[in-house]
Amino acid sequence: MSNVIVNRVAEFLKRFPPFSFLEKADLDLVAKAVEIQYLEKGETLFHQGDVARPHFFILKEGIIHLVESSSKGDEIHEVCDEGDVFGVLALLGKRPYLLTSKVVENCLIYAIPVAIFEKILEENSRVALFFAAGFAAGQVVVRQDLSEGQRARGAFKSASGDHSLLIFSDQSQINFSEKVLKCGPDTTIQHAAKLMADAQVSSIVICDENDFPQGILTDKDLRSRVLAPGISTKNPVWAVMTSPVITRKKQDGFSNLYLTMIRHRLHHLVLTVDGSEQSPVAGILSDHDVFLSMGNSPAVLIHGLMNTLEVSDMRIIRDRAEQMLLYYLENEISMEFVASVMTEINDVIISQALEIVQQKLLTDYPEMAKVRFCFLSMGSEGREEQLLRTDLDNAILYQDVPEKLKAEASEYFQKLGEGIVEVLLACGFDPCPGKIMASNPEWVQPLSVWKNYFSEWILHPSPEALMKVSIFFDYRAVVGSKALAEELTEHIYQEIAEKQIFLNFLAQNALKNPPPLGFFKDFVVEKSGENRDQFDIKSRAMLPLTDLARLLVLSHRIVGINNTFKRFEKLSELEPGNSELFSQAGKAYEILMRMRALEGLQTRSNGRYIQPKSLGKLQRQLLKNAFSPISELQEIVNIRFQLDYFRR
Template sequence: MANVIVNRVQEFLKRFPPFSFLNQADLELVASQVEIQFLAESEILFRKNEVARPHFYILKEGQIGLYDHDELKDFCDEGDVFGVLALLGKRPYIYEAKIEKDSLVYSIPVAVFEEILDKNSKVALYFAAGFASGQVVIRQDLSTGQKARGVLKKENLDHSLLIFSDPSQIQFSEKVIQILPSATVQEAAQKMASASVSSIVVCQPDQIPLGIITDKDLRNKVVAQALPLDSSVEGVMTTPVITKKKGAGFSDLYLSMIKNRLHHLILTEDGSPNSPICGILSDHDVLLSMGNSPAVLIHALLNTEEISEMKSIRDRAETMLSYYLENEVAMDFVASVLTEINDVIIQQAVKIAQNALADQFPELKSLRFAFLCLGSEGREEQLLRTDLDNALLYEDPPQGLEAKAKDYFLQLGNKVIEALVACGFLPCPGEIMTSNPKWNQPLSRWKKHFTDWIYTPTPDAVLSASIFFDFRPVAGHTSLAEDLSLHIYDTIQKKKDFLSFLGQNAILTPPPLGFFKDLVVEKTQEHRDQFDIKTRAMLPLIDLARLLTLSYGVVGINNTFKRFEKLGELEPRNAELFTQAGKAYEILMRMRALEGLKHQNNGRYIRPENMGKLQRQLLKSTFAPIAELQELVRVRFQLDLLRA
């Protein structure tokens, strides 16, 4: 009979972390030492400030509330671990454990578990991340939580992923073929041929890099232009060179190559171009290290104007995204790579539209414009092909060309949207797109829009401002967008009480936990009992980050992570809160993207019952920074007075 009970205990324990991380022998040992307690409704298992007992607990059946005096702090349900202060820190209990319904509790002796805690890093990280109820770490450090989740994954990371955390895995050439600036083009070509390399670095005698010559330079600058072979390499080389430190992290090195469209990146001793060269990294090296490279996708996009091929490449990017997310690659890297790919698709779509309209509108060829991305793409956070949010801004046309310019840019906007939808992006349900005449306007009209929104902050105006404050120029002339940005910030400085209306909007959605610490789910039929991760968790953080950076007049930072990072610099006393908020947003982005990839949708609505226990705990842990930031905003912008 005893063996039957132990087996049942064991079967139950292995369903839940941290017991699910134990090997069979350790699990059997723990199960054999478990004491089973029946507790009736209204009983107290332990009280606040009581000396911790030599056991911690896991709830088998029933429901237990954790209270700080009379305030409910957490609810424990089936599989929840609690009362772990005996295991961690051996301090008095910080909560009172009250039985809300008749309950069956497994008591686990600390003595049998301490040795496991020492030797099992997964178990240690589970507790360190703050996943157990009522433990020493009241407020979970979200960065530790992310680390724990990564370590606790069942899958083993393969060799190709190691490069994201270990730059030593990147194979690059330390023997760099060099030539003096006084040499000729022919000498450079002979050296390249002799060494069977596709590039040569032009260096001073002290090995300070001045420029680089590639096969493409020889083809385009020498052969195509019939330059004499005795021409100096200084006249052919690409200069100045972009350099990085040899020991820089892979994300830093690789993103430099992607953003600057480099096939070769020069590595120097201190990372500056005034330091001796010590290596060179090629996109071929990256391919050999990774097996798959965003640079390849971007290169392919830049060399096609076929919409069907662009869609195929973006489909491949989705596969790459899935791999990155499943293997816990840093979100800032993932978001940067996907943003770069999305931006190139948009730029190619704009180029295709311009070429199609060039003969019809020759007089408007020189009229400047900027294609603005809004929403998640404007913030450099669009991982999935979710709704398109964009606008078109063009300089005020010469007198007499206003109607023609309006027609041209509306046709341009329509063609771009058609191309993006054909690439798999979804049209905006609210029609906030360049195909809508309302959001395809000259600079003077855009300035008037923002002035009206700021000076007359009706609910619709505040909503519009929230959407359009995240604009980012992706194609065309960035100077137009900069002009509009400066106008916006100047106007806000003259009408600072507008920020209070934005503040009201930022606190409308409270942290999404009900009275019993359950996720607040939708009540409407279409998404009934589903959790809206966008509206209830992500948007509050987006709105709060935007509001606070606007209040400082920070120009040019739209990304939510970077906004929180900048706020940490501006307010050192609140730096920890902003760091936690950034980490929370990162977790939410990853969860939504994984949900979207799994169900081939936008990932917005999640069924809580389909989430693992660890996922639910991690999701709930992201709500704490929302509550703290909303309280900070409520006080700072005197929002209670505004409502009164």
């Protein structure tokens, strides 16, 4: 290929992700390897069911329809335009094409060899994440304008990693309101605004005597057309409403409705009986409704959560997050990525729960608005490992207040904790059997009390104290003043430094669980009770690894790393001699997390107990391999903390 053509190909590719993420040298390498294909109208690039080619494609010119063939006929799933990347699912999934590509207009296509991308995928994490995310979301086409989903995710936490590249996967369900707030054109602006405020909606449709839409007034209109220019609110709404109204009928389908909103930059779309202005209003579709309808990508789920304080909506969205989780697990997406996404979703739910409860309480407790506090997640959620809605472990830490405010602060924060836990339970999370929750007054305390708790556990490490340590030492400040949590952490490390023998007790506790395999190298199963003959993956395999990782990190005085596989990653750096073992332990823990979550989703349980006989040969071997680092780590701990001598 001549240099001129290579340069043109490179210039085109550079305009679109994932090629826009490449350095010049890599981009030139790809451009040189591109195969240019010209297809005429009516031709087919690949057929549904064909074995995946060693290429994926980007459309340079023309239009291609991706079509699913069934007994009911052909159904168009996607329309590919300039810059769209397709054929990726079949490539990354190593499975046949799900759709047929039909050339609707003469096309010029760049075929990108996967071989050229293998090294890039290994070395360029942004490119790898782009493909993995698109694959995880079930997309058949990757586009440059993933706009709304990307912005929702990016605006939420730009520093958390570029997970915004997940796109919409299921657009079959349309949520819209059939109860539309309406008024006549002569209604005063003030009265229309009051109606909106009373109904807690952001728009009102202005209708004539036949219920035909004449215009629409939104919150934005009130700001820009009434308040900003200083127009009297005694004027009629027809003077400031948006008119004429763009209308559609609800039967038009998601794609048409959403495209209408995009093309006309609408935040609200009025739906009528026949789709015209000369027809009664039948509903209204808001951009919030759109996000709730756009499937199971993190961007959409997080945006939906951040824009609702309705607990019923939050429950629905968290249910959908579980569907997304199942897809991720079955397609073996990186556990670090999966865990971070699920943690963020859970954190947003906690944040919204806090806002719901604060709105109710602060009217009666105005002084408490000035008191610093933070909501702590502990246990698996504190470690950013809670994939399923298993036991809640949480607490509230608040600043010490003057004597005159102590009773009020205690009452307020107890009510706050009870309210947040109530919302979390309504969202489908399980309560903690040991009542280690912010609804329990024992775990809603000022900083001085929390310091005393930890000092007592460290100075007098009884079996009960060590049990609490295994939960409470993994706390993480989700919302509120993180400085309070940091002050508590500093206190804990000072106490441990002054009583190093505490780590020996902690080490002894970390070895209390027997190895997961028995003498005959088979699973150690429960001997009695409702889980008889089942394997407890939490207690027998996961807990030993979390306990060992926590102990070793504490011994190195490492602050701020709670996640188990990140702890092993850090230990690998700190102890090069044991680097390989720690690396294996981290990978083993990821395998165990995946297996437990899959078990839970498939059996609609917490996934803790697994029936060994139900596992295939490969699964059994994979699980046994995950056990191998446990005994080696236990031996290291036994020697390092002189436990044989300590037990005498």
